[in-house]
Amino acid sequence: MNHKRAAADTGSALTDSGQRLVCIAIADPAAAADLSDQLGFFGFTTRIAAHWSDLPSVVDTTRTAVVILEAEALERDSKYATAMRDLKDSRPESVFLIYISSSDSFELRLISVRSGGDAFLLRPLEIARLIDKIDSLMGSQDREPYHVLVVNDNPDEVSNYAHILQSDDMITSVVSDPRHLFPVLIEAKPELILIDMHMAGWNGIELTRLIRQQETFIGVPIIFVSSEKDIEKRLEAIGYGGDDFVSKPVVPRYLNALLRLRAARTRHMRFFMERDSLTGLLNHSNLREKLGAELKRAERIGNSLCFCMIDIDHFKSVNDTYGHLTGDRVLKSLARLLHDRLRKTDVVGRYGGEEFGVALFDTGLQQAEKIMNEIRDSFSQIRQQFQGKEFYVSLSCGIGSYPEYRTVGDLIEAADRALYEAKERGRNRVTVA
Template sequence: MTIPRSMGELYFEFRRGAARQLEEIKAVVGVLADPEKRPDALEEGRRLARALAASAETHGFPAASLAARELELAFQGGQQQAGLPRADDLTLLVDDLGNALMQLPQLSLSRPGASPAHQVLLVSDDPSLHERLAGASQLRRLTFHWAATLNAALGTIELVRPDSIILDLAMQEGHAAVEMLHLLRREHLQVPVLILQERPSLQCRIEAAKLGSCRFTARDQKADAILSKILMRESRLTPGVSKILAIDDDPVFLGLIEKYLATQDLAVTCLTDPADFLEALETSAPDLIILDWEMPGINGVELCRVLRAEPEWAQTPVFFVTSRKDPASLQEIYAAGADDYITKPPIPEEFVTRVVNRLRRASTYRHLSESDWLTGIANRRRASQVVEKYLALASRQSQPLSCALLDLDYFKIVNDQHGHAGGDRVLCRLAELLRTEMRTEDVVARWGGEEFLICAYDTTADKLARRLEQLLAKLREEVFQGGSREFRVTFSAGVAEYPAHGTTFSELLRAADEALYVAKNKGRNCVVAADRQSGSKTELMSGSEHSERL
């Protein structure tokens, strides 16, 4: 099994496969006149057309993909008794597909100026799994690719270089999946791989773990849960966001630490005076701390005890670097709250490996404890911590800070009429809109149920209200699917500003909640700033009208 090395090889490989599939579709059309063979032929035609549509889209043939989709719908209509498609009509569709396949490929995968979407490749021969994941990927604005065979997957990987791969071991070629992973690693393609299997064997897990960046999950999970695991893994395995604080009175040793960790693209803050430890904690907000034991004035054990006494830093990993190796000394550092120790002078490879592994595990635990399980945005606990820090900064810098509480309108009706799966899609989509429309530094969190919190530093209430009104206008245009029915949603929001409406987080929340109450009394579907309730409302429909449309 080899990866094609040129775009030309990929092009001709696709063309050869597409030509075979086209001939098979023609053969299916030829037997539709036989009533006994018709049901199986319609199903086979639909399967072939769907596979060709996905493959054509991946390889840069949008017109061919569209023609194949039309064929798929025609076969599907025959299955659903919507009327057997006429042979002449099918022949014309097949001819259109053949002509589209003769065009040159269009390999531009993103719009000019658009931010690149996360590319996900599903390797599976199960069309129903593809349908579930492709639908969920649209909600999350992912670029989704499908390969029904391992050879097709290798070609797609070379063509689009996906950010993540979902590998289905239940496919007929599942036994060769580990071989494909070995090949990817030999080609130095460190793509995170999520492996779907009913009951992964221990040996298969061991082989996959050797290759790195692989993870198993149950195949029968909801599509949103599977995609969340892919996105969660990517976010927490990004080393560039990790920050390290190193304290040692020896600047030469600190220089070595910086040199060792430079290969990992980590942000390292070095400190020679332990008296500046607390200030450095606040300014650098480290993900891992490296402490020397013996320092003048304050030693590392004392600093570790101070750190563990603070709830905010109680879970931050602490490494000791020391020349001591006796059991009593090791017992003392662990009793103080250390996670690990490294003897001086450290072996560079061992030092880096242990630090990076500890960072990854800490990042996993932090993500699980700080993120909302459904939407992936911050949870209430994490949001409260960040807002408190922003308030302290706003006080020191005399800057405004605004908080908003946002509540989906008539969300109970959404759940009652469209099921909790429909409600979950709404929550995820709104979270995605908030994440993309708000600034990177803004706090976006699920506050509870259908309620969200937004906090924006250096932003007035009126300015945040205008941004939320723009977001509300975008949400109004979103169409959601609930079973066989389409529906739309809106939200109401209240905004409060520091220090005009409160100087503490609880006071701001109370003011924002009161403004939210005013918005709901005005008929919902609007944004209201505290003490400026008139003029902030944007009309779409009355509450009763919205209820009827749900």
Template sequence: MPDTPQLQTQLDAIEARFRQRLDDELDTLDALSAQLQQNPDALPNLRDRLHKLAGSAGTFGYVELGVLARDLEEQAQQQLEATCLDPQALIALTKAGAQLRPLLQRSEQREAQPQQLDAGSPDDDRHRRIGLLIEDAGLARQMAQTLDSFGYQVIPFATPAAVQAAPSLDALIIDTSPPGNRLLEHPVFQQAPGQLPPLLIISSLDTFSSRLQAVRAGAVGFFTKPVDLPLLERRLERDFSSQQGGPFRVLIVDDDTELTARYQLVLSNAGIRVDTVSDANLLLDKMHKFIPEVVLMDLNMPEYSGPELAQVIRLDDDWLRVPIVYLSAETNAERQMSALLKAGDDFITKPISDSTLLTTVYARAQRARMVSDALARDSLTGLLKHADIKEQLELEAERAKRSQAPVSVAMIDIDHFKNVNDSYGHACGDNVIRALSNMLRQRLRKVDRLGRYGGEEFVAVLPGCSSKDATQLLESIREAFNALQFSSGGQQFHCSFSAGISACEADAWADEELLERADRALYRAKQSGRNRLCRDDGVPD
């Protein structure tokens, strides 16, 4: 990411190009203004140029010029909508260029300097450090064992002061029991937001006031006793996932070269991937290649309008969830509403400060990613759904064939799961499913793909992983899952799983489907006694 001096240098270069263009724009406005008294047909062209100038001038720091251009644009629009032209108004518009040029010569300070938003740092693949401030020794021990099984590094604390003195944590779990406990009133937990790690609160009370107190302390999760540990771990994972992910992708559709370059530079400097389109004929091709999470669309362009292009995008069901944000100097509420009703999602009125641009894009992109992710994922486990994991498998298999790199697939099934539901109830069965999904997600790599194939069955796609490596990895997860202790109605029990593993390696590319081979290996693992792995060569491990 470029540093601030470099960014400012680049912004200055873009502004210099805009300043040169302004001279030509004002010369054109002078010519159009002079034509008005003899040729009123020049009024629409004058209005359009004033509109474009009103939108871009303020963004580049020419605030007064932009405000006056907008006022003149509105006067021109009023004349176009009138039943007959007002000679006095036309005379005033003939002086448009003369009114604007002096303002260009004023050295205005910029209304907004570019601001950097923290786009997050690359993950260093270390174990997450989870602090425990839990007085109940039994609960603390059980929680430490569970979190350790999921791959977290657990650090217990005896006092809030010890938390404050500890190295940085990724999350902190606090037990506020018994009722009347004033732990959250300790000065350590009265710090400003951002100075403490994400807090997860455990309480023996499930009341509005206890939840409100947790929120005021900065909690991101609230759990009542007895604690659903798999659900707590899932909340941890969800919070960590929201801090990660690749950079947002934003597509800018605008014919204004300098303005587009400025938007692109400001967004890119904040860690956002940006692509641009100025030719509408290339729009759909760019959409499919770039797959944007937000589209920034100029409202008025020479040969087409923003709403028209937005509707073209919406004709494809693949893009229904992508937010389209209009960028325009349009201030008329009715016209803004008309544009939004056709296909848009938001409206930013030019001139646009860098902070407004960044805030809007981040909010829209983050929300779009959350919605898209939620629709592709199973509601119970948060894993990819049946169709989505099959699609990921096809993509990884094709990639592996092109690169001649290995890829493995594991089909995983919880042993005797029907007995769990029959003996302890479906709610407890859901906990078992969530626990295994959380453990798989924690212990597999980020490049791996994981989905709930159906019921208690899971599929893991492991790119670059031989069958031997996949077997070793799944075996360690199997042992950890065996050690997990579940409870229901005062009864404790353990669960296990069986798995079938198939792979394509080097030149040994089989014609059969990887998933079918893994399924057959899973069947052999079950026939061999369950709680074991079996490769597609039929050899139990």
């Protein structure tokens, strides 16, 4: 069962599930089907094994997979425990086992670990917690490659660096003429800059000083590559904003380890600067900024653009009835749904409170309405939980489109008006401006 629709070249903003495969092997067929449906709303591809012995044929050998199993069966059937351990041992980096149980005994947890378990969750199973655990297990598989900007006028060295970095799953942009540096910096938004100290007519210290004069790039690490042995020269370069040195000839393993560490730190810092702390989506200011950038891109190449304003219906009642912690989980479930069901190129942020904003590039009004209605329908079927009780929440959405509305302010205002109309017409609906 695949609930996540493939993104078409025509601009559909719902993405394919890619590597996100979850296999379910639990005894109760109805419970397995219900769990499959709940995970499907968040865009996972799910497969149900009628019996644990079917798992080798159900788990796709070409994809990373999470397998959900029942821990109690480990105590009843030694063959089951052995088979699960063998499954884990056969693909330790790409198969992850999550055991679920109604018992929180030390002995059962220990057996699950000995049987290849990567995680242990208690029943009743909270979907949000399960998805968080799947995320943590699959996180390294889904991570975007680090982006390194190489500033160097020697084609042979550039080719060598690109080969070294790409072999470690990093991508590169290249500037061979420093006069083109800033347009590339703005477009590529690298997580690290690798600069040669000595180029014909330029030097790395000068370029570093230029980069550090731009507030936008103050936090981007700069690594110098040089055969320079003079410690005073190195100290001078660091004093002007360099972060480290790599000596020529470059040792590939050392270069990759250093760049990966620095780039990871940059990405981590950017995340907390740009993101809403609760949902992990873009915060208000960065949502508006990126919407502005998408609007300029739409103007430049003549594409369509839609901005969708989303509001959770009766959210105050959720907080009043179930408490703010439960309300936070509802917010996170919608954030997760938007993150997983939209393209990576779409702009998704928390506008404020229970409101979210989505910018869909190269997407017409009719297609945007279809996409948001599918998300609205999925969200209304997500089972929310509070102290063993279940409840459901809906959302309303308003959509404004470019070129009908040509500025960020007008686009947001149009979407907001349409959202208000959706609320006035009874909520749980999508309205276009």
